[in-house]
Amino acid sequence: MRYVADPIGQLFLRLLFMLVIPLVFSALVLGVVEIGDPRSLGRIGAKTLVWILVVTSLAVTIGLVAVNLVKPGQGIAPELGQQIMAQTGERAAQIAAGREAVSGIDILLNIVPRNPVQAAANGDLIAVMFFALMFGVAATVIRSDGTRSFVATIQGVYDICLKLIDWVIRLAPYAVAALLFSITAKLGFDVLVQLARFVATVLAALAIHFFVVFPILLRTFGGMSPLGFFRGAQPALLTAFSTSSSSATLPTTLKVTEEALGVPRRVARFVCTLGATANMNGTALFEGVTVLFLAQFFGVELSLVQQVMILVLCILGGIGAAGVPGGSLPVIAMILAMFGIPPEGIGLILGVDRLLDMCRTVVNVGGDMVGSVVIGRSERGHDAEAPATAATPG
Secondary structure, three states: OOOOHHHHHHHHHHHHHHHHHHHHHHHHHHHHHHHOOHHHHHHHHHHHHHHHHHHHHHHHHHHHHHHHHHOHHHHOOHHHHHHHHHHOHHHHHHHHHHHHHOOHHHHHHOOOOOOHHHHHHOOOHHHHHHHHHHHHHHHHHOOOHHHHHHHHHHHHHHHHHHHHHHHHHOOHHHHHHHHHHHHHHHHOOHHHHHOHHHHHHHHHHHHHHHHHHHHHHHHHHHOOOHHHHHHHHHHHHHHHHHHOOHHHHHHHHHHHHHHOOOOOHHHHHHHHHHHHHHOOHHHHHHHHHHHHHHHHHOOOOOOHHHHHHHHHHHHHHHHHOOOOOOOOHHHHHHHHHHOOOOHHHHHHOHHHHHHHHHHHHHHHHHHHHHHHHHHHHHOHHHHHHHHHHOOOOO
16 A cells, blocks of 8 residues: 555645646636626626525535534544544644634735745645736736737646646546545544444535535526536546545646536636635535534534524635645634634544545535536626637737
8 A cells, every 4th residue: 555555646646736836827817817807807706706605605504404413423422532532632632733823814814925936835725816816807907918928828828737637637547546545444444433423414414415405506507407517527526536635626627617517718717716715615514513513522502693603604614724635624623612612622533534525525626616507607698798808808
């Protein structure tokens, strides 16, 4: 495993992460330039924001209802829980300590990077996105030969990234098998059995959101067959499951959304790129279930008002969580501390987090693609405006 499965899986992940920054920058700049009219940009941006808030609210509500019905936290003996936490004590303590670094003001300020190059080097996607959006807006406003050349260069970068993605995707079947083998070997089944009710609650809630809510939204607002969607989206969903990262899956997501799902490029580039860090339906759902699960385990009673507050915090936490494996854990630790639930209790779920991370990332990426289909359809009436402003700012 150490000399075969791990290196193959890690190489695949590194190849995907290598393409994320140039792809995010070029896709957003081109997306803004192709939208062209600032009013169109505002319209698509507003639709994307409404989609994120509404669909994430539905996801968290499903999670909270599920955990209140099943009550998985009441099914674990305290001695067994302490034993599991003791096994993951060091990492749990690090995550609990890291909650202090999660601040709403800091998240807001860090959207604007002091140094865009440093933000790119650190993998700070939100800061890179803000910089790319500003660049795209300026390139749209300035109509000159220089900006036209700049946009053509960015288009070249984007095309090169897509070609590289095409090559990387050919490795996917082997890499996915290696990653799954490695993860299964490390997880073991002991912890999974001990936390079966918690795992089952999360998976059931995710399944309801993915297989019930998404198809209804697709059929009602997207005008697309759910079966056709799942068939076309399969490569991106498989990559999401194996990598546990919306950011690493973004190259595949963009390719699939444009080519297999037929979403207009200007919409796909904008919605999917923004959604890779902001549209975290599955993550928000998982955060809500985990907080209530640990509250039940530690015997902390939460009123309806407090649960509504948790719902709001999970929506905001889903938007602010990093699109990388385990990115939601510091946010969960922060919410636990706010409601008097021992943050160290997060160690209880660390053993099964990787499996659940894989599943919730599928929901996150699926939400991006469903949102692109829905918003793309709503923009058809405005497509007549696009030729005058698409491709170049002049």
